[in-house]
Amino acid sequence: MSQLVTTQSIKQTLLKIITNLNKKHDYQFNVTTSNGFSINCRFKEVENIEYHNDTGMVVTVFNDYKKGIASTNDLSSASIEKTIAKAENISKNTQPDEYQGLPESNFTLSTSKNLGIFYPKDLKTDDMASIAKTCEEEAFNFDKRIVNSEGATFSAANNEHMILNTKEAFGSFKSTDYSLSCITLAEENKLMERDYWYSSARDYNKLETAKQIGIKAAKRTISRLGAKTISTRSCPVIFSPEMASSLIGSFLSAISGPAIYKKSSFLLEKLNQRIFPEFINIKEKPHLADGSGTKPYDCDGVLTIEKDIIQNGTLNTYLLDTYSSRKLNMKCTGNGVITNITMEPDLPCPSNLIETLEDGILITEMMGSGANILTGDYSRGAFGYLIKNGKIEHPVTEITVASNLLKMFENIKSIGNDFDLRNNIRTGSILIDNITIGGTT
Amino acid sequence: MSYIQDFILNNHDLTDEKLNKVLSKAYSSKIDFADIYFEHTNVESWTIEDSIVKNGTSSIDGGVGIRSVIGDKSGLAYSNTFSYSDLAEAANMARSIIKSGENKTAKIGKPIKFKKLYDTSSPIGLTDDKDKVNFLKDIDQYIRQKEPMVEQVIVTLAASHSSILILNTDGINAFDERPLVRFSVMVVLKKGKRRERGSSGGGGRFAYKEIIDTKFGYKFADEALRQATVNLEALDSKAGTMTVVLGSGWPGILLHEAIGHGLEGDFNRKKTSAFSGLIGKKVASSQCTIVDDGTISKRRGSLSIDDEGCETQNTMLIEKGILRGYMQDKLNAQLMKTKSTGNGRRESYAYLPIPRMTNTFMLPGQYHNNEIIESVKQGIYAVNFSGGQVDITNGQFVFTASEAYMIRDGRISSPIKGVTLIGNGPEVLKKVSMVGNDLKLDDGVGTCGKDGQNVPVGVGQPTLKIDEITVGGTRV
Numbered sequence: 068m069s070q071l072v073t074t075q076s077i078k079q080t081l082l083k084i085i086t087n088l089n090k091k092h093d094y095q096f097n098v099t100t101s102n103g104f105s106i107n108c109r110f111k112e113v114e115n116i117e118y119h120n121d122t123g124m125v126v127t128v129f130n131d132y133k134k135g136i137a138s139t140n141d142l143s144s145a146s147i148e149k150t151i152a153k154a155e156n157i158s159k160n161t162q163p164d165e166y167q168g169l170p171e172s173n174f175t176l177s178t179s180k181n182l183g184i185f186y187p188k189d190l191k192t193d194d195m196a197s198i199a200k201t202c203e204e205e206a207f208n209f210d211k212r213i214v215n216s217e218g219a220t221f222s223a224a225n226n227e228h229m230i231l232n233t234k235e236a237f238g239s240f241k242s243t244d245y246s247l248s249c250i251t252l253a254e255e256n257k258l259m260e261r262d263y264w265y266s267s268a269r270d271y272n273k274l275e276t277a278k279q280i281g282i283k284a285a286k287r288t289i290s291r292l293g294a295k296t297i298s299t300r301s302c303p304v305i306f307s308p309e310m311a312s313s314l315i316g317s318f319l320s321a322i323s324g325p326a327i328y329k330k331s332s333f334l335l336e337k338l339n340q341r342i343f344p345e346f347i348n349i350k351e352k353p354h355l356a357d358g359s360g361t362k363p364y365d366c367d368g369v370l371t372i373e374k375d376i377i378q379n380g381t382l383n384t385y386l387l388d389t390y391s392s393r394k395l396n397m398k399c400t401g402n403g404v405i406t407n408i409t410m411e412p413d414l415p416c417p418s419n420l421i422e423t424l425e426d427g428i429l430i431t432e433m434m435g436s437g438a439n440i441l442t443g444d445y446s447r448g449a450f451g452y453l454i455k456n457g458k459i460e461h462p463v464t465e466i467t468v469a470s471n472l473l474k475m476f477e478n479i480k481s482i483g484n485d486f487d488l489r490n491n492i493r494t495g496s497i498l499i500d501n502i503t504i505g506g507t508t
Numbered sequence: 509m510s511y512i513q514d515f516i517l518n519n520h521d522l523t524d525e526k527l528n529k530v531l532s533k534a535y536s537s538k539i540d541f542a543d544i545y546f547e548h549t550n551v552e553s554w555t556i557e558d559s560i561v562k563n564g565t566s567s568i569d570g571g572v573g574i575r576s577v578i579g580d581k582s583g584l585a586y587s588n589t590f591s592y593s594d595l596a597e598a599a600n601m602a603r604s605i606i607k608s609g610e611n612k613t614a615k616i617g618k619p620i621k622f623k624k625l626y627d628t629s630s631p632i633g634l635t636d637d638k639d640k641v642n643f644l645k646d647i648d649q650y651i652r653q654k655e656p657m658v659e660q661v662i663v664t665l666a667a668s669h670s671s672i673l674i675l676n677t678d679g680i681n682a683f684d685e686r687p688l689v690r691f692s693v694m695v696v697l698k699k700g701k702r703r704e705r706g707s708s709g710g711g712g713r714f715a716y717k718e719i720i721d722t723k724f725g726y727k728f729a730d731e732a733l734r735q736a737t738v739n740l741e742a743l744d745s746k747a748g749t750m751t752v753v754l755g756s757g758w759p760g761i762l763l764h765e766a767i768g769h770g771l772e773g774d775f776n777r778k779k780t781s782a783f784s785g786l787i788g789k790k791v792a793s794s795q796c797t798i799v800d801d802g803t804i805s806k807r808r809g810s811l812s813i814d815d816e817g818c819e820t821q822n823t824m825l826i827e828k829g830i831l832r833g834y835m836q837d838k839l840n841a842q843l844m845k846t847k848s849t850g851n852g853r854r855e856s857y858a859y860l861p862i863p864r865m866t867n868t869f870m871l872p873g874q875y876h877n878n879e880i881i882e883s884v885k886q887g888i889y890a891v892n893f894s895g896g897q898v899d900i901t902n903g904q905f906v907f908t909a910s911e912a913y914m915i916r917d918g919r920i921s922s923p924i925k926g927v928t929l930i931g932n933g934p935e936v937l938k939k940v941s942m943v944g945n946d947l948k949l950d951d952g953v954g955t956c957g958k959d960g961q962n963v964p965v966g967v968g969q970p971t972l973k974i975d976e977i978t979v980g981g982t983r984v
Binding site: 070111112113114115119120122134135136137138139140141150153154157158159160162163166167192205215217252258259260263267275289294296300301329330331335342394400423425430434435436437438439441444445446447450464465466467468469470471503505506 | 521554555557558560561562563564565568569570571577580582584585587588589598601605623637638640641659660662686696698702703704707711747748749778779780782858860894897898899902904905906907908925926927928930931932948952953978979980981982983984
C-alpha cells in the first residue's frame with residue numbers, strides 16, 4: 068500500500084523544500100495520515116472488509132495578506148512542490164485582507180508529550196470479525212422480535228497529525244480510534260423499527276464488550292416498537308445525552324468566531340451576559356486523556372487552552388481562531404478547533420431524570436436540519452417516549468420539537484448524570500421546560 | 509485518455525498485462541466479480557465575504573480502489589500511490605474477504621463506448637481565475653447596491669473535475685470525465701434588531717461560463733435577497749396536522765426522502781426498508797408517477813455511466829401510484845436476480861459503491877398551480893427547503909422549510925418560519941390529492957449523504973397538495 072508516511076520523514080522533506088521558498092511569503096503545512104480497517108458482520112458472516120489508508124497535506128500561503136490554499140493526497144516531494152505552486156498561484160488572485168496571516172505565537176510540540184489518546188494495538192481482522200459476530204448474535208439472542216440487522220461493525224484507525232510553518236512552529240501528535248457498533252431491526256404487527264448502539268474509545272481496552280453493545284442495541288430497538296402518535300402540546304422535554312450534546316453543539320456554533328464576525332449568530336452581543344441558568348457551567352478541556360476531542364493545538368497551530376465558556380450561566384468567551392480574533396480585535400482562544408467540552412452543573416445531577424418528571428416527553432432522536440444559528444429558531448422532527456408519573460408510558464413517533472435555542476437554554480431545569488463520554492461534548496440528559504411538540508391529532 | 513492514462517498508468521508502467529495481473533489477484537474461483545477503480549479529482553473553490561475574495565482553495569485527490577465481491581460480501585482496499593506492488597497488495601487485501609478459492613485469471617476488456625451527457629473538459633482550466641474573482645465581486649456589488657438592509661453577503665463559486673477508469677472481471681473497461689460546477693449566494697439582512705438569511709444557488713455538469721456569462725448569477729442573487737426579505741416578516745408557525753401545498757422544483761426533496769431512499773436496492777435486498785416486498789402494490793395516490801433519471805444532459809445528478817461502468821437510465825419507480833421498481837447497483841441486482849439500473853455510486857475510490865439516486869422527480873399532473881392553492885381553505889404553502897432526512901425502516905421522514913406561507917381561504921397570506929414537516933414515507937404519497945402541471949427540476953445544488961458517502965443528486969416535482977401532514981412550529 069501507500070508508503071507509511073511518518074511525520075519525521077515528511078518534516079525533513081518540508082524543511083528542505085522550505086529553504087527554497089519565497090522568503091517574503093509565509094507558509095503553513097498541515098499533514099494528516101490515517102490508516103486502519105473496518106469490518107462489518109451480518110448474519111454471522113463477514114459482509115464487508117474495508118482497509119483504509121489516507122494521507123493528505125494542506126498548504127496555506129500568505130502572500131502580503133492574500134491567502135491561497137491547496138491540498139494533495141500525494142506526499143512525494145514533486146507533488147508537494149506542485150501543491151505549493153498552486154497555493155501561490157491562488158494567492159495572486161485573492162484579495163488582500165489585513166487580518167490574514169500566521170499566528171503570532173510559536174510553539175514546538177512533539178509526539179513525546181503524552182496526551183493519553185494513542186494506544187496502538189496490533190489487531191487481526193479475523194479476531195475483530197468474531198467480536199462483531201458475537202455482538203450481533205447477542206442482539207438476536209436478546210429478544211425474538213429482533214428479526215433483522217444491518218450487522219455489527221468494528222473499526223480501528225491510527226492517526227497522525229503534523230503542523231509546520233515558516234515562523235518555525237512545529238507540532239505533531241498521534242492518536243488511535245476504536246469503535247464497535249450494532250444496528251438492529253425489530254418487528255411487531257408488521258411494523259419495523261431500527262436503532263443502534265455503539266462504543267468508541269481511544270484505547271481498545273476501554274470499549275464496551277460486544278455483549279453489552281449487542282444487548283443495548285436490541286433493548287433500544289425493542290423499546291421503539293408500538294410507537295404511537297400524540298396530540299400537539301407544550302410540555303417539559305428530556306433530551307437524551309446524544310440529543311443534549313447536539314443542542315450544546317448548536318450553542319458552540321453560535322459562539323464560534325466565524326459566526327460572530329459574519330454576524331450570523333443569535334448570540335451576537337451576548338458576551339458577558341447570562342444565557343443559561345445560574346447553575347450551568349460549560350468548560351473546554353483540550354487535554355483530557357481518552358478524550359475524543361483531545362488536541363494539543365488548533366488548525367492554525369495555536370496551543371489549545373482550558374477555559375470556562377459558561378460560568379454560572381454567563382457567556383465568558385467566544386471561541387476564536389487566529390483570523391476571527393484579529394477581525395474582532397479580541398484575544399485568540401486557540402479555537403481553530405473545538406476540543407472536549409464538558410457540562411459541569413453546580414446542582415446535583417439526578418441519576419434518572421425520567422423519575423423526576425410527572426408529565427412530559429423524552430427525546431432520543433432528532434431529524435432534519437432545523438437549527439437556525441442566525442435566529443436561534445429550532446424546529447426538528449423527533450422520536451421519543453411519553454412520560455407519565457416518572458415512568459415511560461409508550462414510544463411516540465411523527466412528532467416535531469420546536470422552540471428557540473435562547474429560550475431553551477434559559478429554560479434548562481436540570482442535567483442528568485448519564486454523561487456520554489464517547490462524544491467530545493460531554494453532557495448528561497438535559498431537562499427543558501416549555502417545548503412545543505407538534506403531533507398528529 | 510488524459511490524466512489517468514498519461515500520469516497514472518504510463519508513469520507507473522501499468523501496462524494492460526500488469527492490470528490483468530492485478531485484476532486476477534482480486535479474483536478467484538469463489539469471487540463473483542472484482543473491479544479496479546482509478547480516480548483523479550481536482551476541486552477548487554473561490555469565496556467572497558465582506559466584499560473581499562479572501563479564500564481560494566484547490567485540492568487534488570487521487571487513488572485506486574480495488575474491490576472483490578462474492579454474494580453479499582465485499583472486500584475493499586485502496587491506495588493513494590500507483591506502483592504495481594501497491595496495486596497488487598490492495599488486490600490481495602480485497603480478496604481476503606473470502607479465504608478459499610482457486611486462482612482465476614481475469615482480462616480487462618476493450619474500452620466501452622457510451623453516450624456522453626456532458627462536455628468532459630475540466631471547468632477549472634477553461635475559465636481564467638481573474639474572471640472567477642471578478643464575477644464574485646460583481647455579484648457582491650450588485651447585492652449591496654440593490655439592498656441597503658444587507659449585513660452580510662457570502663458568494664461561492666466552486667468546481668470539480670473527476671477522471672475515472674473502471675476495469676472489472678466482466679470485461680468492463682470504462683473511462684469517464686465528470687465536470688461539476690456549483691454557485692451559491694447567502695445574504696443576511698437586518699431590519700431593526702432582527703436578522704434573517706436567504707440563500708440560493710445553482711449548478712450542473714458544465715463549464716463556469718454557463719453561470720458567469722449568463723444572467724444566472726444575478727437571478728440567484730435576486731432570489732437570495734427575496735427569500736431573506738420574506739423571512740424578515742415571517743411569523744411563528746402553528747404546530748399540528750395540516751394541509752400542505754409544496755411548490756415545484758426543490759421541494760422534490762420530499763420524494764427523495766419520503767420514498768427515494770426506501771427504494772434503494774440494498775435496503776430492499778436486506779428487507780430493512782418500509783417499502784420491502786411492496787412491488788406491484790399501491791404506495792401512492794394514482795396521480796403520482798415518480799422516476800429516477802440519470803440521463804438528463806448536464807444535470808448535477810446525472811452520470812453518463814455509474815461508478816460500476818453501467819450506463820445510467822430512466823427508471824420507473826412509481827407508476828400511477830403503483831410501486832414498479834428499485835434502484836440497483838451490481839451487487840444488489842445480482843442478489844435480487846435483476847439487473848443494475850445504473851445506480852451504483854461511490855463518493856470516491858476509498859468507498860464501496862452502493863445504490864444511490866441520480867435525479868429523482870415526479871411527472872406532471874393536470875392541475876394549474878393557482879387551482880391547487882385556491883382549493884385549500886386553511887393550510888401551508890412551502891416553497892423552499894433547507895434539507896431532509898429519513899429513517900428507511902419505519903419510513904419516518906423529516907424536511908425543513910426555509911420559506912413557507914400560510915394559506916387562508918384559497919389565498920397565500922403571511923410568511924411563517926420554523927416549519928418542519930414530518931410524515932411516514934409509505935403513507936404520505938397516498939394523501940397527495942392534486943398534482944400540478946408545472947414540473948420543475950431543482951437548480952443543481954443537492955448533495956445526498958448515505959453511509960458516510962456524499963454524492964451530488966437532483967430532485968424535482970410539480971406543485972402538489974398533501975391533504976394531511978404533521979407540521980412542526982412553536983405555537984400550540
